[in-house]
Amino acid sequence: MSLLQVAGISKQFGGLAALTNVSLQVQPGERRAIIGPNGAGKTTLFNVITGELSPNGGMVHFDNRDITALPVHTRANLGLGHTFQRNNLFFGLTVLENVRLAVQHHRGIARQLFRAAVTFEAVTAEAVGLLEEVGLAADKEQIVSTLAYGQQRALEVALALATEPQALLLDEPTAGMSPAETKDMVQLIDALPPSLTVLIVEHDMDVVFTLADRITVLHHGQVVSEGMPGQVRADPTVQEIYLGAESLAA
Amino acid sequence: MIAIQLTNTRAWLEAHQRLVLAAAAITAIAYPFVVKPYILSLGIEVLIFAIFAMSLDLLLGYTGLPSFGHAAFFGLGAYIVAYMTSRNELALGLTDNLLLALPVVLLATALVAVVVGFFALRTSGIYFLMITLAFAQMLFSIAIRWSSVTGGSDGLTGVPRPALGLGGFTYAFESRESFYFLVLGLFLTVWLLLRRIVSSPFGMTLRGIRENEQRMRALGYNTFRYKTAAFALAGMFASVSGLLLAQYFWHAAPQNLYWAMSGQVLIMLVVGGTGTLTGPILGAALMRLLPNFASTYTDRWQTLLGLVLIMFVLFAPKGIVGVLRGGRKQP
Amino acid sequence: MDTLIIQFLNGLVFSMLLFVMAAGLSLIFGQMNVINLAHGSFYMLGGYVGLSTVRLLDSFWLALMIAPLAVGALGVAIEYLLLRRLYGTHRHLDQVLFTFGLALIAADLIRWNWGAYVVSVPAPPLLQGQVPFFGIQFPLYRLSLIGFGLIIAMLLWIFIERTRIGAIVRAGVSDARMVSGLGINIQLVFAGVFALGTALAALAGVIGAPVHSLYPGLDFEILILTLVVVVVGGLGTLKGAFFGSLVIGMADTFGKAFLPEFALFIIFAVMAMVLLLRPSGLFGLKAS
Numbered sequence: 101m102s103l104l105q106v107a108g109i110s111k112q113f114g115g116l117a118a119l120t121n122v123s124l125q126v127q128p129g130e131r132r133a134i135i136g137p138n139g140a141g142k143t144t145l146f147n148v149i150t151g152e153l154s155p156n157g158g159m160v161h162f163d164n165r166d167i168t169a170l171p172v173h174t175r176a177n178l179g180l181g182h183t184f185q186r187n188n189l190f191f192g193l194t195v196l197e198n199v200r201l202a203v204q205h206h207r208g209i210a211r212q213l214f215r216a217a218v219t220f221e222a223v224t225a226e227a228v229g230l231l232e233e234v235g236l237a238a239d240k241e242q243i244v245s246t247l248a249y250g251q252q253r254a255l256e257v258a259l260a261l262a263t264e265p266q267a268l269l270l271d272e273p274t275a276g277m278s279p280a281e282t283k284d285m286v287q288l289i290d291a292l293p294p295s296l297t298v299l300i301v302e303h304d305m306d307v308v309f310t311l312a313d314r315i316t317v318l319h320h321g322q323v324v325s326e327g328m329p330g331q332v333r334a335d336p337t338v339q340e341i342y343l344g345a346e347s348l349a350a
Numbered sequence: 351m352i353a354i355q356l357t358n359t360r361a362w363l364e365a366h367q368r369l370v371l372a373a374a375a376i377t378a379i380a381y382p383f384v385v386k387p388y389i390l391s392l393g394i395e396v397l398i399f400a401i402f403a404m405s406l407d408l409l410l411g412y413t414g415l416p417s418f419g420h421a422a423f424f425g426l427g428a429y430i431v432a433y434m435t436s437r438n439e440l441a442l443g444l445t446d447n448l449l450l451a452l453p454v455v456l457l458a459t460a461l462v463a464v465v466v467g468f469f470a471l472r473t474s475g476i477y478f479l480m481i482t483l484a485f486a487q488m489l490f491s492i493a494i495r496w497s498s499v500t501g502g503s504d505g506l507t508g509v510p511r512p513a514l515g516l517g518g519f520t521y522a523f524e525s526r527e528s529f530y531f532l533v534l535g536l537f538l539t540v541w542l543l544l545r546r547i548v549s550s551p552f553g554m555t556l557r558g559i560r561e562n563e564q565r566m567r568a569l570g571y572n573t574f575r576y577k578t579a580a581f582a583l584a585g586m587f588a589s590v591s592g593l594l595l596a597q598y599f600w601h602a603a604p605q606n607l608y609w610a611m612s613g614q615v616l617i618m619l620v621v622g623g624t625g626t627l628t629g630p631i632l633g634a635a636l637m638r639l640l641p642n643f644a645s646t647y648t649d650r651w652q653t654l655l656g657l658v659l660i661m662f663v664l665f666a667p668k669g670i671v672g673v674l675r676g677g678r679k680q681p
Numbered sequence: 682m683d684t685l686i687i688q689f690l691n692g693l694v695f696s697m698l699l700f701v702m703a704a705g706l707s708l709i710f711g712q713m714n715v716i717n718l719a720h721g722s723f724y725m726l727g728g729y730v731g732l733s734t735v736r737l738l739d740s741f742w743l744a745l746m747i748a749p750l751a752v753g754a755l756g757v758a759i760e761y762l763l764l765r766r767l768y769g770t771h772r773h774l775d776q777v778l779f780t781f782g783l784a785l786i787a788a789d790l791i792r793w794n795w796g797a798y799v800v801s802v803p804a805p806p807l808l809q810g811q812v813p814f815f816g817i818q819f820p821l822y823r824l825s826l827i828g829f830g831l832i833i834a835m836l837l838w839i840f841i842e843r844t845r846i847g848a849i850v851r852a853g854v855s856d857a858r859m860v861s862g863l864g865i866n867i868q869l870v871f872a873g874v875f876a877l878g879t880a881l882a883a884l885a886g887v888i889g890a891p892v893h894s895l896y897p898g899l900d901f902e903i904l905i906l907t908l909v910v911v912v913v914g915g916l917g918t919l920k921g922a923f924f925g926s927l928v929i930g931m932a933d934t935f936g937k938a939f940l941p942e943f944a945l946f947i948i949f950a951v952m953a954m955v956l957l958l959r960p961s962g963l964f965g966l967k968a969s
Contacts, residue, residue: 416774418777469956469957470956472956473960475773476710476714476716476773476777477912479716479774480716480908480911483905484905484908484949484952488945488946488949491945492946495941495942495943495945496942609905613781613785616781617781620778649793650789650790652786652788652789653785653789655785656781656782656784660779660786663767663775663778
């Protein structure tokens, strides 16, 4: 039984059809990558799944529930965590404060009015633990806007992980990163627990072929190929898309 | 140079905290007995508006919601207590007891805040600003036109000074001096409550919403509910200050609801510095003292007010607190 | 029936005034993301400058030209010298507060110069008196105001939709940075738009003065209604300003005529309804 399922998704912006009849299914524990040239509709599909955008047609199912009409925060509480393509953090706060915000909600204490936040030591401990997982524990008192780009990207992932999701959606996690930073991010994602289902939208082919169990290829808003990395790499349609257009290999 | 002197002063103050607190306490307690009645009156006004400004800070400084209609809650506090307690023939004249009147005021204000928030909190930024301004003006127009209840443009007079009654024992805050202590007590209560709230997980949530509401939603927060809560809390604290003002001047007036009042408290906040609790207190002090001082020299004190606001916006956007801190990280 | 016609016409008169105001405000906001709380002050200032022009030069028609030019020039000066320092995405509240400071100063200085009493402004001799119109007698001046408003609407529409400058303004509403990236002097566009918006407000003030007289407090009364118009109609489009002002103008006029105690309440109820159903206004471009 698939954990995440989209069926017949279509999305128009004015006259432009960004997505047409897109369907896919992701199994629990799977590592799925969504690739395609610029303008293929990857981020649009991503946003439809997370709830940032509503589709014009079709359905999104998660954990046996129809979530098509549910708002972003409800989907997050059902276990669908996601990161953003451009760093979407709490830039004026410290790294630790960022993660504590995520943890305190998940632990259900965000409504507490009369105790100081810092006295909730369990929250702080969990937050520090998460920071250690992504390698940011040493920088926990830094203001986020002063962090290096790659570190901010890692914090993005930490925030999404803090909600203990069933499925983690990553929108171009290695966007704008140097080769060294990319390597760190790939290690991070690779080290995620096998029970966690991961869906990645990516441009970097090396990253995709290292991490993915299955790959879905989008082009002009439609699914044109899907399968295991070897199959997709050998698919003539896919080769034409990538060799005919400008190469996107990192 | 100034920065070094300020740092040294700050350090000394922090090292001698108990001394400072004791000095402040003595000043506060002795104040009504050593100053002229006019200065005492100013002190009471400053404290009342400090509560008002701090309440707006919760909304604007901490949650990031720029309300230009906060006078609505200020005026609601004034009018509700007036209607409940005034001996005017229009009003109910039910009781002088603050322990009865205050909960009613708080509850009614919270209700109005939830209803207004239901519409207004669907927007943010400039839209929110315009809509809160419009809603406040709506209350103002109701106050002006519904003369049979609100006294129209004259407002409701005959508002008595409050009394605290429990069991058989009552104490009436009739004199200016005793009223001062009531206001001081409520000011300290509000201040301490707000300090708790802003450093609580709820307060951190509000800050998260201010910093990045979209991210908060992605983390699972129902931000609309939190904003409504902040709106209601801010409204309730504001209504306390409106209640006190009506009781101090024995009068609830439409001016309490007017856009100019919303503007005044907003100016206090900007000039003092948002996102801190000291800022609004300093701003309230400055903005109550300035017109009083200026109007003895010139009729053009409103122009002066506008100029002060513009100067701060252009050259010291983080307010007095920002200038004193000189760029240190805000809590 | 007669009353209905009269109120309908009065509603149109008020709608036209609101339209000119809303168009100016919407233009400035759409282009520069600035809500100008001094917009009502420019309206009032236009009215008073017009009054002084009439008193000095005995010509309403000169006032129609001088007031907008003078106030527009003042707008340019303010934009260039002061407002410009506050551009930037996170400074919207600062911009609003700045314009609020301006409004405070303007209201005070206007009261100082022209007094705190209600001043009535006569309509130009050519347009005084009443004319028959569908069975009733209606003031000629107000009829001509409706016509004048429609002409301004048309001219604005031609300017925005059919000229190159208008296209630049429209592009700026969508994406000011992009326009700047195309090599167009965005600073000049901003100054021009601010001048136009301000001049429109002053123009509305001049033509509105004979209808409702001039008095302290007028600035904020008209500002509040204009804000409601742009919330209802939507920010950034002429269509929004036009239809929003029709809705609010009619609601206000009929409200005051038949349910005077609830007139303003009705308007805000309309606004609340629109907010629920279409948060960015009936024809709005900019989402909040």
